[in-house]
Amino acid sequence: FSMSHVSPMVHAPFISEALAEARAGLAEGGIPIGCVLVRNNQVIARGHNRRIQRGSVILHAEMDCLESAGRQTAAFYKECILYTTLSPCAMCSGAIRLYGIPRVVIGENKTFHGDETLLKTHNVHIDILDSKECRELLDNYIKEHHSIWNEDIGRDQQ
Amino acid sequence: FSMSHVSPMVHAPFISEALAEARAGLAEGGIPIGCVLVRNNQVIARGHNRRIQRGSVILHAEMDCLESAGRQTAAFYKECILYTTLSPCAMCSGAIRLYGIPRVVIGENKTFHGDETLLKTHNVHIDILDSKECRELLDNYIKEHHSIWNEDIGRDQQ
Numbered sequence: 001f002s003m004s005h006v007s008p009m010v011h012a013p014f015i016s017e018a019l020a021e022a023r024a025g026l027a028e029g030g031i032p033i034g035c036v037l038v039r040n041n042q043v044i045a046r047g048h049n050r051r052i053q054r055g056s057v058i059l060h061a062e063m064d065c066l067e068s069a070g071r072q073t074a075a076f077y078k079e080c081i082l083y084t085t086l087s088p089c090a091m092c093s094g095a096i097r098l099y100g101i102p103r104v105v106i107g108e109n110k111t112f113h114g115d116e117t118l119l120k121t122h123n124v125h126i127d128i129l130d131s132k133e134c135r136e137l138l139d140n141y142i143k144e145h146h147s148i149w150n151e152d153i154g155r156d157q158q
Numbered sequence: 159f160s161m162s163h164v165s166p167m168v169h170a171p172f173i174s175e176a177l178a179e180a181r182a183g184l185a186e187g188g189i190p191i192g193c194v195l196v197r198n199n200q201v202i203a204r205g206h207n208r209r210i211q212r213g214s215v216i217l218h219a220e221m222d223c224l225e226s227a228g229r230q231t232a233a234f235y236k237e238c239i240l241y242t243t244l245s246p247c248a249m250c251s252g253a254i255r256l257y258g259i260p261r262v263v264i265g266e267n268k269t270f271h272g273d274e275t276l277l278k279t280h281n282v283h284i285d286i287l288d289s290k291e292c293r294e295l296l297d298n299y300i301k302e303h304h305s306i307w308n309e310d311i312g313r314d315q316q
């Protein structure tokens with residue numbers, strides 16, 4: 001399993017799947033952030049933020065996706081790539097570190113900039129796609145839902 | 159809200175509640191790690207590891223407890239103390255950082271040493287109680303369930 005020769009082109013279908021998850025979340029009335037876990041070039045699990053839908057404080061998109069992937073060994077996670085529409089927060093970055101996922105592809109990090117530096121320090125390979133679709137979807141949501149958004153990222157209400 | 163004058167004695171009843179959660183988990187056939195969230199000197203939420211019981215990879219004791227506490231503002235979390243029988247892993251430490259919980263009281267950190275240094279770097283106040291009860295409960299479990307334990311902490315099976 002080598003990750004040094006993955007071209008940006010191969011990311012497109014998978015970040016599209018993560019974006020589809022984000023849109024599914026929005027259609028449910030939720031925060032539009034989505035994620036997929038890829039192994040052997042196949043999507044093996046999907047997830048999206050479920051704060052509103054389930055009143056959950058732990059089901060960020062990445063956590064929902066990892067939970068959906070089920071119980072796995074460290075060897076399994078080492079062969080996975082996590083695609084997420086948004087830069088992972090401290091909690092989700094911690095989960096990525098706990099399970100030793102070696103690579104994370106991020107749709108955008110403009111609306112929120114997570115723990116990318118910490119992930120890199122722990123040898124997680126990070127790609128930032130700077131996707132306008134990912135950014136606009138979340139940015140439009142945040143403009144309309146400041147309070148929910150601040151809650152989701154643990155920020156003081158302004 | 160000041161945390162600089164809390165004596166070690168006040169921790170005893172709360173770590174006992176966390177330990178009771180760990181024992182409840184064991185009685186269900188689960189990994190014996192427990193947690194409570196305390197605010198205004200009262201337990202407001204409880205949790206224990208649910209990997210076995212629910213096939214969950216995200217419901218570590220701390221996560222289960224935070225989920226049980228429900229949706230809260232940053233201002234709310236700032237008044238909380240998290241009591242956990244075991245040193246928090248990368249994921250749980252990330253959740254503590256995300257929500258800005260200012261103080262974590264840890265039963266023991268000998269069976270597993272988590273992200274304490276990172277938490278301190280982010281100005282989370284840490285107390286280690288070095289509880290023999292917490293340690294022995296988990297240590298006995300690990301001796302009998304190496305494979306499940308390695309899975310829970312994202313470690314290669316030996």
Ligand SMILES: [Ca+2]
Nearest residue numbers: 033049060061
């Ligand atoms: Ca999310």
Ligand SMILES: [Ca+2]
Nearest residue numbers: 191207218219
């Ligand atoms: Ca746990």
Ligand SMILES: [Zn+2]
Nearest residue numbers: 060089091092
């Ligand atoms: Zn997150």
Ligand SMILES: [Zn+2]
Nearest residue numbers: 218247249250
């Ligand atoms: Zn944990």
